[in-house]
Amino acid sequence: MPSAFRIAAALCFVAGVASSAAASELFDSCAAQAASRWEPGYEGVGPVDIGSFYAFEAIEACKAALEEDPSSPQLMAWLGNAYVADGQPKPAVPLLEPAAAAGNVVALRALGDLLILGKGIGQDKPRGVELLQQAAAQDFVPALLSLGYSFEFGDGVPVDATRAMEFYTRAGDAGLVRAQLILADHYQRGLGTPADDFAAFGWLSRAAESGDPEANYLLGVAYLEGRGTNSDVDAAVRAFQVSSDGYSPRGSTALGYMTELGLGGLQADPDAAQGLYYSGEGARVPAALHNLARLGEADDPAQARERYERAARAGQLSAAVNLGLMMLTGAGGPQDVAGAFHWTRKAADGGNAAGLNNLGRLYELGLGVAADPAEARRLYGAAAALAYTLAVDNLDRLGN
Numbered sequence: 312m313p314s315a316f317r318i319a320a321a322l323c324f325v326a327g328v329a330s331s332a333a334a335s336e337l338f339d340s341c342a343a344q345a346a347s348r349w350e351p352g353y354e355g356v357g358p359v360d361i362g363s364f365y366a367f368e369a370i371e372a373c374k375a376a377l378e379e380d381p382s383s384p385q386l387m388a389w390l391g392n393a394y395v396a397d398g399q400p401k402p403a404v405p406l407l408e409p410a411a412a413a414g415n416v417v418a419l420r421a422l423g424d425l426l427i428l429g430k431g432i433g434q435d436k437p438r439g440v441e442l443l444q445q446a447a448a449q450d451f452v453p454a455l456l457s458l459g460y461s462f463e464f465g466d467g468v469p470v471d472a473t474r475a476m477e478f479y480t481r482a483g484d485a486g487l488v489r490a491q492l493i494l495a496d497h498y499q500r501g502l503g504t505p506a507d508d509f510a511a512f513g514w515l516s517r518a519a520e521s522g523d524p525e526a527n528y529l530l531g532v533a534y535l536e537g538r539g540t541n542s543d544v545d546a547a548v549r550a551f552q553v554s555s556d557g558y559s560p561r562g563s564t565a566l567g568y569m570t571e572l573g574l575g576g577l578q579a580d581p582d583a584a585q586g587l588y589y590s591g592e593g594a595r596v597p598a599a600l601h602n603l604a605r606l607g608e609a610d611d612p613a614q615a616r617e618r619y620e621r622a623a624r625a626g627q628l629s630a631a632v633n634l635g636l637m638m639l640t641g642a643g644g645p646q647d648v649a650g651a652f653h654w655t656r657k658a659a660d661g662g663n664a665a666g667l668n669n670l671g672r673l674y675e676l677g678l679g680v681a682a683d684p685a686e687a688r689r690l691y692g693a694a695a696a697l698a699y700t701l702a703v704d705n706l707d708r709l710g711n
Contacts, residue, residue: 338386341376344369345389347417349452349485359392361453361489366397384413392421400431411442416451419443424457427466436467447478455482456490463503472503483514491518492526499538512539519550524557531565548575555587560594563587568602581606592618597627604630608643616643623654628663631655635669639678652679659690667694668702675709684709 344365346357358364373390380386391406404425410418419442425431426439440461446454459478462471476497482490491514497503498511512533518526531550534543548569554562567587573579585606591599604618616637622630635655638647652673658666671690674683688709694702 335376335379337372337376337379338383341369341373341386341389344372345393347392347451347453349487350416351449361456361487364393364396366393369393370397384410384415384418388415388418388421392417395421395425400425404431414445414449416446416449416454419446420451420454420457423454427457427461436461438467440467452482452485452487452490455479455485456487456493459490459493476503483517486521488518488521488523488526491515492523492529495529508539510539515539519553522553522557524554524559524562527551527554527557528559528562528565531562544569544575548577555590558590560591560596560599564591564596564599564602567591567599571602571606595621595625597622597625597630600625601627601630601633604633608633612637612643614643623657626661628658628661628666631658631661632663632665632669635666648679662697664694664697664699664702667691667697668699668705671702671705675705 342353343358345359346353347359348355348357350357359369370390370393373386373393377383377386377390387406388410391403391410394400394403394406403421407418407422407425411422422432423439423442423446426435426442428434440458443454443457443461447458455478459475459482460466461468461475462478463475464470476494479490479493479497483494495511495514495518498507498514500506504510512530515526515530515533519530527550531547531554533539534547534550536542548566551562551566551569555566564587567584567590569575570577570587571579571581571584585603588599588603588606592603600618600622604615604622607618608615616634619630619634619637623634631654635651635653635658637643638654639651640646652670655666655670655673659670660666667690671687671694673679674690675687676682688706691702691705691709695706
């Protein structure tokens with residue numbers, strides 16, 4: 312077992328671990344699977360962040376260690392937290408209660424969250440917050456994140472967006488990626504703080520430095536849009552590549568689009584792009600479904616129509632436009648004028664320029680709705696305001 316875990320375990324007196332247990336191979340095996348990288352004595356050594364981890368292996372290892380030393384609060388905390396990560400709160404609670412009473416930060420945070428959510432135990436938000444505060448007082452970073460959630464959503468405390476941002480910032484400064492992503496999102500949207508794209512980009516950059524796939528996807532989007540930074544297509548491609556390499560479906564979809572068009576120094580390769588889109592399709596990424604449908608529409612219109620519909624139902628506006636066109640013409644399935652009107656309106660209501668123009672055309676011709684030239688002209692105007700060239704032509708044709 313790595314010596315780092317033996318050293319860390321020997322140093323971890325916070326939870327009152329007996330030295331004999333700390334020296335055992337079973338203890339080390341449990342620590343190697345279940346120790347938090349944020350807890351005292353295991354900083355940067357423990358493998359567990361706040362997200363998912365290999366809970367099954369941790370449960371097996373920690374059960375064996377706890378059988379050897381059934382009075383260890385540290386082992387109870389690790390096993391209980393592993394049960395929580397595995398979606399088993401009921402067996403977790405009897406382990407977390409005594410470990411939390413002993414002051415173990417992992418148990419305090421895990422039990423605090425369960426009390427707030429009412430999972431595996433009766434809901435008691437004030438007590439849950441109290442436990443989180445005890446863990447935060449020991450600088451346990453995941454507890455800071457949980458307190459941020461509590462103040463943002465009013466779980467056991469009054470809603471206080473400013474205090475929530477304070478807790479998120481402390482967790483983000485400590486290197487917690489999820490907190491950094493929340494901070495980026497809140498600065499972009501102005502939640503609990505004035506909107507600040509530059510600050511948002513700074514937090515995204517810090518999160519991406521860890522190699523986190525989601526952070527790198529979002530960083531790539533920021534570079535592509537020039538949000539909080541100068542637009543940089545090459546940097547966007549590099550970030551999307553890291554995200555895709557980390558098995559992010561959204562990262563693979565974004566990299567596929569850049570590959571399809573040959574952007575950022577990439578050679579245009581629709582076949583390679585299609586392979587990347589398949590990665591996104593498996594995770595139901597709407598843009599991946601739309602792009603696969605678009606690439607395969609000529610060869611298999613029925614499958615394309617089905618993919619467009621799945622993407623449209625997930626809110627992809629371009630897919631709703633194309634689905635409407637296929638339904639209107641009967642491509643890939645039966646003609647459905649009412650369905651065409653429904654999906655075209657969905658796209659238009661979402662502000663999609665093509666959707667606005669096409670809905671205008673349906674009103675002009677009276678397809679799926681009573682003809683209304685005035686409404687058609689209004690819709691063409693809205694699309695033209697978005698620089699949609701065909702809508703400008705349609706306005707000219709109507710004599711506007």
